[in-house]
Amino acid sequence: MKGNTxxxxxxxxxxxxxxxxxxxxxxGSTIEIDERDFAIKDTNAIxxxxxxDKQGNNVTLTKAEDGFWYLPNGSKAREKSMHILLETMALVxxxxxxxxxxxxxxxxxxxxTGVKVEIYKNGKSKPxxxxxxxxxxxQHDGTYMLLENAKKxxxxxxxxxxxxxxxxxxxxxxxxENSEVFNYRLGQIKKLEVDYSMEEHESFSIREEEGSRYxxxxxxxxxxxxxxxxxxxxxxxxxxxLNFESYEKTKTETFIDSVKKSIPFKTIRITDEADKIxxxxxxxxxxxxxxxxxxxxxxxxxxxxxxxxxxxxxxVVGQYFVFDKINAKLSSFSLNE
Numbered sequence: 001m002k003g004n005t006x007x008x009x010x011x012x013x014x015x016x017x018x019x020x021x022x023x024x025x026x027x028g029s030t031i032e033i034d035e036r037d038f039a040i041k042d043t044n045a046i047x048x049x050x051x052x053d054k055q056g057n058n059v060t061l062t063k064a065e066d067g068f069w070y071l072p073n074g075s076k077a078r079e080k081s082m083h084i085l086l087e088t089m090a091l092v093x094x095x096x097x098x099x100x101x102x103x104x105x106x107x108x109x110x111x112x113t114g115v116k117v118e119i120y121k122n123g124k125s126k127p128x129x130x131x132x133x134x135x136x137x138x139q140h141d142g143t144y145m146l147l148e149n150a151k152k153x154x155x156x157x158x159x160x161x162x163x164x165x166x167x168x169x170x171x172x173x174x175x176x177e178n179s180e181v182f183n184y185r186l187g188q189i190k191k192l193e194v195d196y197s198m199e200e201h202e203s204f205s206i207r208e209e210e211g212s213r214y215x216x217x218x219x220x221x222x223x224x225x226x227x228x229x230x231x232x233x234x235x236x237x238x239x240x241x242l243n244f245e246s247y248e249k250t251k252t253e254t255f256i257d258s259v260k261k262s263i264p265f266k267t268i269r270i271t272d273e274a275d276k277i278x279x280x281x282x283x284x285x286x287x288x289x290x291x292x293x294x295x296x297x298x299x300x301x302x303x304x305x306x307x308x309x310x311x312x313x314x315x316v317v318g319q320y321f322v323f324d325k326i327n328a329k330l331s332s333f334s335l336n337e
Contacts, residue, residue: 035150036094038131040119043086048120050127054112057171076178088158088168089119095142095157102137106144106153110134114146115169136164179243181280181310181318182326184270186237187212191271194328195219197263202329206232216333227333235328239270242323244308244316256315259283259307268326283307285317 040046052058061069061077069077098106114134118127134144137155143165146153156165170176193205203219214232216224248256264281271277285302293299308318 035147035152036154038092038094038129038145038147038154038156040089040121040129042121043090045121046086046089046119047123049085050118050120051169051171052116053171054114057173059171059173059176061176071173071176073173076180077176078178081176084168088165091158092145092156092165093159094154096155098144098153098155106134109144110146110153113166115166115171117169133166133169135166140164174247179245179316180241181244181308182239182242182268182270182278184236184239184272186233188272189236189239189270190273190275192236192239193267193269195267195269196329197265197267199329202331204330204333206236216330218330224330224333226335228335231328231333235326235333238325242326244310244314244318245305245322246317248307248315248317259286260309260315264309279311281309282318282323283309 047063049061050058060072061082062072063069068079069082071077110132114132117131117133119129120126121128130148132146132148132153134146134153136143141162141164142155142157144153145156158165189206189208191205191207193203195203200219204224205217205219205221207215207217209215214229214236216227216232218224260283262283264283266282267279268282269277269279283306284300285305285307287299287302291299293303304320306318306320306323308314308316310316
């Protein structure tokens with residue numbers, strides 16, 4: 001695994017060799033079996049995957065002893081994305097050889113937007129297979145790929161799937177990170193604090209007591225004398241499988257910093273059984289000046305999405321649809337509710 005500079009020198013040489021072979025070979029109808037051999041049937045043996053593009057982006061995914069895949073920073077990779085990638089590596093097959101007329105465009109495609117993929121098996125230090133993934137054909141039902149050391153690229157696909165495969169080989173490491181925000185089973189939360197900056201009287205905390213009981217407190221740490229205990233338990237059970245949508249990539253750092261410096265409309269702080277603290281600040285997502293809704297009314301904030309700042313580290317986009325379920329306030333636990 002080396003820098004991207006030599007990667008693209010190598011690919012240029014490979015493509016040049018391919019062009020020579022294609023235009024000078026007298027046996028153009030002959031297809032060498034190894035040039036078609038992209039698939040990894042035994043994906044359980046894959047221990048590491050490295051992918052890089054020409055723009056300097058790259059990602060390394062490593063399988064750990066627990067069976068999960070991780071990024072170099074220790075973050076768990078998205079399970080669904082990993083499943084799709086491994087499935088692609090197992091099922092990818094040749095749709096058609098590249099025709100002579102399309103060959104120059106395929107070369108341009110691979111050299112400008114291609115992704116290099118290195119697949120390692122059984123913990124070995126050298127890749128067992130390396131190939132380059134380009135863009136789609138005109139019908140978007142196939143993907144151009146070139147196996148390392150092969151003389152010809154091929155149009156690849158997955159039987160029964162109508163579409164191209166390039167998006168499955170994405171190289172932004174942030175997009176591979178697990179999108180989990182809250183994922184606590186009942187009993188894992190030692191203390192939950194919910195602060196509303198504009199409605200402090202509705203802020204509250206829930207604390208685990210002896211005998212697996214939970215007590216409700218006000219913002220001023222005063223024990224609430226009477227409340228619906230069942231609703232408290234039901235509320236804690238909602239903190240499972242709550243995920244963000246994506247990182248914010250469309251705004252400048254200056255804009256993002258301005259949001260971070262503003263006052264969050266809500267802050268949730270969870271202390272788990274190991275005394276590890278998770279803090280998430282919730283911000284409204286500003287709309288551009290002049291934005292209106294379907295009724296022509298001015299919109300100040302995005303009506304579908306919010307910003308989340310997780311542990312003063314990850315700044316991401318979330319959906320109201322996902323996080324509205326944990327919008328309870330102190331009054332929500334009243335015996336009269």
